[in-house]
Every structure is written in C-alpha cells, then in structure tokens.
Amino acid sequence: MTPELSGAGWRVFRDPAGVPHVQGSDLKSLATGHGAITAVDRPWQLEVLRRRAEGRSAELLGPDQVDADHLSLAMEIELTALRWWKAAGTEDQQFLAAYADGVNGSIGSAWAECPEALELGLADLEPRPWQPWTPLAVHLDAHLLSGSLPEQVWRHRVRTTLGDEWVAVLDAETPRGSGSNAWLVPADLSVSGAPLIAADPHRVVEESGPYQPVCFSAPGLRVRGLALVGLPGVPHFGRTESAAWAITAAMTTTETLCEVTVQRRTDGLVAVDTGESLDERAVDLRSAHCGTQTRWVRRCSGGFVLPGDAGAEQRLLALAEGECARVLVVRPAVPCAPERAVSACRELLGAISVADVAAAWQGWVVPVNDVITADRTGACLHTVAGSYLPAPCNDDAAAPVGAFGSVGSREPSGATHARGSRGSCGSRGSRGSRGEHLDHVMVRANQRPADEHESAARLGCAPPHRARRATQLLEQAIAERGVVSHEDLLAAQVDTHLGPWPGLLAQLLGDRGPVAKTLRDWLLAWDGDMSADSEVAALFARWRDAFARELAASEVLTPLLASSRLPALWQPFLDPVARVGLALESIVVRGQRVGFDPRVAAVRALDSVAAEHPEAMDAAGSRSVENQPSWGLLHAFAPHRAHPDLPPFTAVPVGGDTDCLLSAGTIPGWGPACARVPAARVLWDLADPAASWWITPDPVDRGSLGSAPVLRWAAGEMDHALPWVPAGGLEPTDAPLGLGRLSDGLAAVGRPFVPVVGSAQDVNDVVSGHLSLRPVDAARDCELIYSWVQEERARFWGMNDLTFEQVRDLYAFLSTTTTHHAWLIELNQRPLGLFQTYEPHADITGAFYTVEPGDLGIHVLLAPVRNRVPGMTDAISALIQCEIIKQGRTRRIVAEPDASNDLALARLQATGFTLGPVIDLPHKTGRLAFFTLP
Structure with missing residues (x-):
C-alpha cells in the first residue's frame, strides 16, 4: 500500500485503471505531484510539447517540423507565455512553478526508461528543465491551430481565389481543430435527481492523447477530471464534491x-x-x-x-x-485581465457551486469555450469563457475576414443560462451576461447560437444537425421514461447516425437512371448508420471520397489547386480536396447559388467506385454487400505518432464519422483514415461523489485491468471516476462470513455472560451461538431492515423519512457496488443488526480528511430488543474487528457518527477510537473517529 510516487507534502497512488490519484497538503503540493506523475506517465509527450512551444521540435522529430517551429516562433508562443506568467498573481505563479518543479523532478529518470526514447536511441538525451511559464507555452502552442485562424486563412484563400460568393458554398460549418459534444440534464429530468453532465472533446489524438485522467485530494478539496497534458489542474472537464463542469469549443473569432x-x-x-x-x-x-x-x-x-x-x-x-x-x-485576441489568463486551472479545484465555477473562468483567454456547469443544489449554468474578437458581420453563416485595424478583445457576453432550485445561487456568468431559466436539456455541439449577437462572433460552427441529434436522443428518453439515465447519455455519445446523408444521396442520385445500379440501390436504401460493422457505410465512404475528388477537380475549383504560398503544415486546412470533402453538405445545398451543380460529379463518383470494386458491383447484382469490408475495418483508429520512426500503435475498429455524435472524423477525399476522435468521454452525476465515469483512447495500459483504455473506449465502455487510495475492507462474498462464537467475543472484551433477568433466553444457546455476517438481500431483507430504520432510536441512522421502496432500492443499489457493502449480523441465523462498510475514497466522507491506505469506513445498527445481553454490542464489535484483522486488508477503521449522538461517541472512545474533527455532510453534521488496528 505504499504510494507509487511521493515527495515533500504529496504522494501518488494509482487505481486499477491506471489513473493517478495525487494527495497533497495544499494546492502547491498537488501541482508538484501532478507534474511529477505526468512526467512518469508521459515523458515523451512532455518533451515533444515543450520543444514545440519553444520552436525546437525539429531537433527531436526531424526536418518535417521546421515549419511548425517557425510558426511557433513567429507567433511568439514562449514570449507570450512569459508575459502572462509575469502578469499573473502570486498564487497562480506558484501553482504553475510547482507543476514545473514536479516535471523537472521526475522527467530525467523517466526519460531514461521512456519506450520512445529507447526505441529512437535517445535515452542519453537530457531533457531541458521546464520553466515556471512552460506550462503556459505548451498550452498556447497546443491550441495555436485549433482556434479560428485556420478557418480565417481558408476563407481568405477562397475569397481571393474564387470570390466572396464562394465562401458560404465551401463553408463546412465543421470544426477542424477541436470541438465536442456536451449535455447538461437538469435535476428534475435526471434519473438520479441531481444534474448530469456528459461530454466528449473531439481532438486529434497523438501518443496517449491530449487528456490525462487524474484525481486530486487535499484538505478541503477532492477533485477528479481530465488534465491537459502539460498544464496543471483540470480546466476543461472536472468535478469537485459538489460542482462539475465541461466545455466545448465556442468556435469564436480569436x-x-x-x-x-x-x-x-x-x-x-x-x-x-x-x-x-x-x-x-x-x-x-x-x-x-x-x-x-x-x-x-x-x-x-x-x-x-x-x-x-x-x-x-x-x-x-x-x-x-x-x-x-x-x-x-x-x-x-489579448487578455482582458492578464493577471487571470489561466487562473481557472487553480481556482476550479476549490469550486463548490456554479457561481464558483463561473467566477473561476473570469479572465480566461484561450481557447474560448462554451462552459456548462451544475452543482449539488440543482443549479445549472451555461456561459462562454475566453477572450475573442467581435466579428464584423454574419453573412449566411460565413462571416468574412475583417479589415485590419484596432479591434479590442472582449470577454463573452449574452450567453449565460441558469436554472436554480433548492437554494440555487442563480446566474453568475461572464461580465455583462444575462440569465434565463433552464428547464430542458442543454446541448452544446459547436452549433451556431440562435442569438444574433452571439452568432456574429462565431466562425466555423458545426452543422446544426449534430446538435439536433444530440437533443433528440435525450428527448426520446424523457418521452419514454420521464428521465435521462446514465445509459442514455452514453448511448448518445456513441451514436453513429449520420443524419443528412440519406436525403442528400436521394437528391444527388435519386433520378440518375441505371448507372451503377447495384451500388446506387444500396446507397439509396442506406439509413445513414455509420456503425463499425456496416458494409454499406464503407461503400458510402468510398463513394464520398470519390465525390470529393471529382468536385475538387472541376474546372471552377481548379484555381484552388495552385500553391497557397504557405508551408505544408497548413495542408490539412487548405488542401482543396480536404476542404471540399468537409464542405460537401454546403456544396450540395448552396452550390446552385453560384451555378455549381454537384450532381454530375456524384454520378461520376458512383461509376468510379463501381469500376474500382467490380467484385461487389457485377452487372447482375448477384453479390451481396456483406462481401465488403465493414466500415470499422477501413476506419480503424490508432493514435498518431509524433516521430516518423516510432512503431505505430495497434489500430482498433471504430464506427462513427465526422458529423456523427461519435465523431470519429475522416477527411472525405483523403480516404477512410480516422483523423480525429472523441479524445475522452466523461459523465458527471452530481447526486453521488462516487457516481461518475470517464475514459480516454490511451493505447498504454498503466493499470491492472488487463486491457488498454483505448480498447474499452472503442467498445463504448467507461471506467469509474474515483479519487482512489488502496482501501481496507472485507473480501466480498455471496456466502455468510463466520465470525465465531459469541462467547469468544465476550471473552475478548472481558465480559462474562450474564443472563437477562426475566428473559426466556437459553444460556447455552446464546453462549455457544455462532455469529456471522450475511450479505444483505434487498428483496428478502428489506421489510426487516425497514422496520429497524423507522424506529425513533434509529434516528441517527438517517433513514427515518425514507419510504419502504426507497430503502429497498438503496440496498439493492449497494449490492451492485464494489466500494460499499451491507451485511446482516446474525446469531444462529437470527438477525441482530446491520453492519455496513465503505471505502472512504469512494464516499463523500473521504473529502473531509486525508484518506490513508487501508482505511475502511463502518456503520453499525443493532436491532431493537426488549432485553439486550450485557456486553453483546462490544462482543459483536470485537468479533468483527478480529475478522477484519485476520483478512489483513485494513489498517484503520473510520467512523463518522452524528456529532450529537453522545452515546455513540462515548462508545467509540471506550473501544479505543480517537475522535477527529466535526464535518458537515449533506445529510448530517458528523464527527470523524479513527481506530488504528494493531
């Protein structure tokens, strides 16, 4: 149970999925531990990211990176980071410096054992130390080409080459560098009775990906979230004990x-x-x-x-x-408040409410994000964070590049929506924002806002059908069951429906006659499903590639084939085939405005695919589509490798497509390769600190589950998102657990058996009776348990006001968890009471103290009896303690009785517990108590 890594004031444990949990004495120590474990897990990525930010990546990765280094230097990435760091407040400076110190303390030894360094013969290379501002430089460089700049460069090229009227035609309204889906379900529509947040950022995944799942705990805080590799904290996706947040790209003009x-x-x-x-x-x-x-x-x-x-x-x-x-x-855009450019990284770790989350984002600069947040009171908020520039106009969703001049950046406004209940703090968003009640599911999918003012500042938004699909799936769940479940949110995240294309295919091919009839019939009968096992989806993708190439080669678009006079690194953003491929929907819908009819190219593409695959397209049509490779095999995903000489990761089949909710994106015209994927999935449930999930497509297995996260990600699975410390506990079992004879327990506490006067108890039966712990069966035992917890004497158990059904459902739920367990205490198979255990790291109690390895939380409720045997309570406790010691997994027992339960506190002290601080739990004011086992 020793930590994997430790230093002054911090230590790191790793959960079974390989996620690091950093414990610290304060925020600085957390940042140091975070930097240290990131260097252990991601030394290659950190070195690549630092060198890119410094304009020195070609030294490591080869001459193909010279142009990227040139751009980073031309945009003054490192100098800007240094200016921001100098302008930052003392706490932010120390937070960033502590992270850099953690990286520096571990990266040297980690690099020497780094598989990539060993593979490339670079293990003797000594990485240069990180400066306190290096995390800022890494962050700025990583987002250099994920904002509006590539879109503006493309529109400038279209405007100067073809004319203004073509900008809207070739506008994909699809994010090229980053994007995501996010859902916010208010409490009254949630299966848990508290807000739910789900999100999946769409990014190009290199090495182990841009996001690192991590947990933090320190006095007064416990946080889990997705860190951006190279930056401390969890600014994009995170949750504290009582608040949670997620972002999508706001697609603003930056x-x-x-x-x-x-x-x-x-x-x-x-x-x-x-x-x-x-x-x-x-x-x-x-x-x-x-x-x-x-x-x-x-x-x-x-x-x-x-x-x-x-x-x-x-x-x-x-x-x-x-x-x-x-x-x-x-x-x-320049910071409105340079001293707060990245304060959110630190301040979000202490957020308690949506007001705290919104306040933490004040002053954030880049990237500009749509932020959704909720807290345990039921309050919900949507706002926009970051500095952006007002767009000059909005002409048919294709705002032209503005004239060069003195345009000041500003914080977002007019994009805040709040819903309050049960003492909600209401709306506290960006300066000048307005609030309105949210009584429906909020979806952000990079779509253009309906608000005219906000829409004018957006550039390169996603087509609206993705947001409509994201909303439709949850509205369907609400119509069927009245609430949204966790399974509904996950199903939406992995949805593979490509909405508009069946209709577009009918428009393009519906009246084309017998040309390539077999292929045409398959495509026209296709329902738009891009599942990994779909053969028709693979044929559609082949046709779409050919369609994009045919259009790009048309006479009117050939001027775009001329040199852009920009380096090759701009090719994914400016290549005519790629850009036409991404804009196919716009071309079909808007092409006729400029006299451009895409139907001829669609038929040519049909012929070319049929000619390239005659084995599937014979004239008789006797072969079936099942003979074709499935979409998942063609569309298999493997993270990109930064160095061309590194061996590729093993690819995994994956469904979805660029504008599916499962946005496993291709670049039509460039083939079926998976260019961008959901780089993570998260699901935050504000009802229960332990009820959250996450996953990333990391190809490296750092845990003990026997599979890399990317395999679970590809299968649509999620991992439990828990702040984790190796816990104590009894070995889970479905059978009763024998504790021994009651007489042994009485002897252990030095109490002779004394029959109760007037009792009909048989002395021999009681003394020789055997005690056991039997796992609670909710259906079998609920009536009995309900009768116990309704007693006035059980008021401190906290279930007096629950209905029978609620008690039954609670114990049914406990039987499914791996961290909370309930047993009936039985004497000769006669129930005497309840014994419950929990792993503190998975319980809200663990947020109020530093959880130690081997901690086990307990609750004991003895049944009401007319005549209790003197010493029986102590005897039962002694036998349970003996069994816990015998199993050897527990080092310390933790209890938190009601602070006003003097009898329970006195009993704990009498049995050797040390009382700790008073803590404010959601359902009671408790008093911590600890007993260290011998």
Whole structure:
C-alpha cells in the first residue's frame, strides 16, 4: 500500500485503471505531484510539447517540423507565455512553478526508461528543465491551430481565389481543430435527481492523447477530471464534491487576419499603408540530421506576420529596394485581465457551486469555450469563457475576414443560462451576461447560437444537425421514461447516425437512371448508420471520397489547386480536396447559388467506385454487400505518432464519422483514415461523489485491468471516476462470513455472560451461538431492515423519512457496488443488526480528511430488543474487528457518527477510537473517529 510516487507534502497512488490519484497538503503540493506523475506517465509527450512551444521540435522529430517551429516562433508562443506568467498573481505563479518543479523532478529518470526514447536511441538525451511559464507555452502552442485562424486563412484563400460568393458554398460549418459534444440534464429530468453532465472533446489524438485522467485530494478539496497534458489542474472537464463542469469549443473569432502590402526599403520592410517599419529578426532552426536553417520572424504593431512557404519567404528576402509584396498579418485576441489568463486551472479545484465555477473562468483567454456547469443544489449554468474578437458581420453563416485595424478583445457576453432550485445561487456568468431559466436539456455541439449577437462572433460552427441529434436522443428518453439515465447519455455519445446523408444521396442520385445500379440501390436504401460493422457505410465512404475528388477537380475549383504560398503544415486546412470533402453538405445545398451543380460529379463518383470494386458491383447484382469490408475495418483508429520512426500503435475498429455524435472524423477525399476522435468521454452525476465515469483512447495500459483504455473506449465502455487510495475492507462474498462464537467475543472484551433477568433466553444457546455476517438481500431483507430504520432510536441512522421502496432500492443499489457493502449480523441465523462498510475514497466522507491506505469506513445498527445481553454490542464489535484483522486488508477503521449522538461517541472512545474533527455532510453534521488496528 505504499504510494507509487511521493515527495515533500504529496504522494501518488494509482487505481486499477491506471489513473493517478495525487494527495497533497495544499494546492502547491498537488501541482508538484501532478507534474511529477505526468512526467512518469508521459515523458515523451512532455518533451515533444515543450520543444514545440519553444520552436525546437525539429531537433527531436526531424526536418518535417521546421515549419511548425517557425510558426511557433513567429507567433511568439514562449514570449507570450512569459508575459502572462509575469502578469499573473502570486498564487497562480506558484501553482504553475510547482507543476514545473514536479516535471523537472521526475522527467530525467523517466526519460531514461521512456519506450520512445529507447526505441529512437535517445535515452542519453537530457531533457531541458521546464520553466515556471512552460506550462503556459505548451498550452498556447497546443491550441495555436485549433482556434479560428485556420478557418480565417481558408476563407481568405477562397475569397481571393474564387470570390466572396464562394465562401458560404465551401463553408463546412465543421470544426477542424477541436470541438465536442456536451449535455447538461437538469435535476428534475435526471434519473438520479441531481444534474448530469456528459461530454466528449473531439481532438486529434497523438501518443496517449491530449487528456490525462487524474484525481486530486487535499484538505478541503477532492477533485477528479481530465488534465491537459502539460498544464496543471483540470480546466476543461472536472468535478469537485459538489460542482462539475465541461466545455466545448465556442468556435469564436480569436484573431484578426488581413493582407498587408509591404515594401523593401533601405532600412528593411515597411507597411505601405502606415509607413511603419516591420520588426524583423533571424532565427536559427535546427533539425535532426539536417543541420540548421535560418528563417525570419516579423511583426508590426498590428500583429505577427504569418510565415510563408520556402518560395514565399525567399521572394520576400529577395525584394529589391522599392519592390512590394503582400503578407498575411495575424492579430490574436489579448487578455482582458492578464493577471487571470489561466487562473481557472487553480481556482476550479476549490469550486463548490456554479457561481464558483463561473467566477473561476473570469479572465480566461484561450481557447474560448462554451462552459456548462451544475452543482449539488440543482443549479445549472451555461456561459462562454475566453477572450475573442467581435466579428464584423454574419453573412449566411460565413462571416468574412475583417479589415485590419484596432479591434479590442472582449470577454463573452449574452450567453449565460441558469436554472436554480433548492437554494440555487442563480446566474453568475461572464461580465455583462444575462440569465434565463433552464428547464430542458442543454446541448452544446459547436452549433451556431440562435442569438444574433452571439452568432456574429462565431466562425466555423458545426452543422446544426449534430446538435439536433444530440437533443433528440435525450428527448426520446424523457418521452419514454420521464428521465435521462446514465445509459442514455452514453448511448448518445456513441451514436453513429449520420443524419443528412440519406436525403442528400436521394437528391444527388435519386433520378440518375441505371448507372451503377447495384451500388446506387444500396446507397439509396442506406439509413445513414455509420456503425463499425456496416458494409454499406464503407461503400458510402468510398463513394464520398470519390465525390470529393471529382468536385475538387472541376474546372471552377481548379484555381484552388495552385500553391497557397504557405508551408505544408497548413495542408490539412487548405488542401482543396480536404476542404471540399468537409464542405460537401454546403456544396450540395448552396452550390446552385453560384451555378455549381454537384450532381454530375456524384454520378461520376458512383461509376468510379463501381469500376474500382467490380467484385461487389457485377452487372447482375448477384453479390451481396456483406462481401465488403465493414466500415470499422477501413476506419480503424490508432493514435498518431509524433516521430516518423516510432512503431505505430495497434489500430482498433471504430464506427462513427465526422458529423456523427461519435465523431470519429475522416477527411472525405483523403480516404477512410480516422483523423480525429472523441479524445475522452466523461459523465458527471452530481447526486453521488462516487457516481461518475470517464475514459480516454490511451493505447498504454498503466493499470491492472488487463486491457488498454483505448480498447474499452472503442467498445463504448467507461471506467469509474474515483479519487482512489488502496482501501481496507472485507473480501466480498455471496456466502455468510463466520465470525465465531459469541462467547469468544465476550471473552475478548472481558465480559462474562450474564443472563437477562426475566428473559426466556437459553444460556447455552446464546453462549455457544455462532455469529456471522450475511450479505444483505434487498428483496428478502428489506421489510426487516425497514422496520429497524423507522424506529425513533434509529434516528441517527438517517433513514427515518425514507419510504419502504426507497430503502429497498438503496440496498439493492449497494449490492451492485464494489466500494460499499451491507451485511446482516446474525446469531444462529437470527438477525441482530446491520453492519455496513465503505471505502472512504469512494464516499463523500473521504473529502473531509486525508484518506490513508487501508482505511475502511463502518456503520453499525443493532436491532431493537426488549432485553439486550450485557456486553453483546462490544462482543459483536470485537468479533468483527478480529475478522477484519485476520483478512489483513485494513489498517484503520473510520467512523463518522452524528456529532450529537453522545452515546455513540462515548462508545467509540471506550473501544479505543480517537475522535477527529466535526464535518458537515449533506445529510448530517458528523464527527470523524479513527481506530488504528494493531
């Protein structure tokens, strides 16, 4: 039961699924432990992320990364991080520095044993130390291309190449870099009677993924959530004992982009319109085995010059005096309150209510997120966090890039929705926001807001059918059962319905005659299901690829095939085939506005697929679709490897598609490869601190379950999200557990058996009687238990006000858990009382003290009797304690009787318990008590 890792004021345990649980004496020690265990689990990722942020990744990963390093330097990622860190408050500075210290304390030894370093012969490389601001740099760099910049660059290219009218036609309204689904179910629609939150961020997954499940506990707090690798805390997805939150990408305009004419003059480049000299400096970029390249980074008062490809950069350098060129200038949104740029990482760990969550997000900068949050009182909130720039207009969901000028960033407004009940704190969102009651399921799926003002600031939103599907599935559950269950939320997360395509196929192919009849008939009969085992889904994807290529090759779009004069790293965002593939829906719906009819290309694609697969498309149509590979086999997922020489991870079949709720995204036209997936799934239930779940597609098995998380993720399974410490307890059993004779218990406590005067008890039967613990059978035992807990004498048990059905359901639930157990205490098979145990890390009690390895929580309720045998209570306790000691799993027994139950407290003290602090539990004011076993 020793911790896996420890240091001054902190220690780390690991649960069976491999998730680290960091215990600390305060927030700083938690951050140190978090950094340390992250370095142990993810040394390769941390080194890659740090080098990318510093513009030095090509030294490790090879020459293909030089352009990415150039971009990071041009956008001043590390310098910006340093400025933010210097502006931060003392507590935030210390929090970030502690995380960096933890990384530095472990990464050296972890790197020497890192499989990637060993595979590449780099184990002798000594990673450079993290600076206190390195976590900020890593965070900024990781989100550099996941905001609105790629979308703005693409729209600029379409506008300058084809004209304004084509922007809406080629607008996919689909997030390219990041996105997600999130559901917020209010208490009165939840199966648990408290709010439910579910979410799944859609990201490109590299190595073990961008998210790290982690649990934190310190005096006064207990948190579980998904940390962004390289950044302390759990700002995106997390829950405390009484509040929870999740985010989706808000798809806002986070920078301006404009084309500026510059002229070469004697003293350098000058912006023609303003006469301002550009700041230029040379940087040396080193790459593994390929020496050093000199590049230039440039900026002006309006922003950063976006580096071009080799040809564009060379032409800029070769400009003769007086010659002009055009460059793209990027101006990111700036913090409204630099001192609070990432305060949410620290402050969310102490959130108690939705008001605390909203307050923690104040001042957040990037990425801009839709935030949904709820707390145990039933309060629910939706707001937007981050700094963004107001869009100049909203023309048919395709806002043009604004003119370069002085545009200030702002915090979000007008996007807060709150629902209060049972003492709700109400709405406390971003500055200037307005609140309204939420009496329905809230869904955020990167869709464009209905509010005109908020919509104007969004760019590249997802098609609305994904949000409609996300809402429809839960509304269906409510219509059938009146509530939303955990299973309903999970089913929605893994839903593979591709809503619009059956209708679009009918529009494109419905009147095309006998061309490729077999394939055409299969596609027109298809219901849009992209399940992994669907063969028709695989044929549809092949046709869609061919359709995208046919459209991209059409005469009107061929100008987009010309060089963009930007480096290759922009290819996924600017490649005409990829962008046409992502915009197929828009092209079908809007193409006719610009005289572009996609139906001819759709038929050509049908012919080409039929020709490429004649074994399935014979003229007689005698072969069945079942002969084809399923979608999951073509669409198998494996995380991307950062270094080209690393062996690939084993791929797992997966269903879904780009605009399914199971957003296992492809890039139509580029083939069936799984380009982006749900990088995690979470489900927070505010009713019970132990009732939450999560999973990530991590290919590395760090636990003891015998399978990597990615396999459970691909199967649609979830892991229990518990703050975890190795617990004490009795070995679970379905059979009665013998404790010995009552006389042995009496002897153990030095009490002779004294028959009760006037009792009809047979002395020999009692003295020689055998005590046992029998697991509670809710159906068999509930009537008896209900009669016990309704007694006035059992008021401290806390179940006087429960109905028979509620008591039965509670004990039925306990029989299904692995952390809470209930037994009947029996003497010669005659029930004498209840004995219940719990693992404190899985109970709310564990949030009020530092849980130690081997802790076991207990509750004892003896049945009402007319004449109790003197010493029997002590004797039963002694025999149960002997059995606990014999099994050897428990080091300390924990109790928390009602603080006003003087009799129970006195009995505990008399039997050797040490009283601890008074604690405010949701159902009572308790008093902790501890007994360390010999």
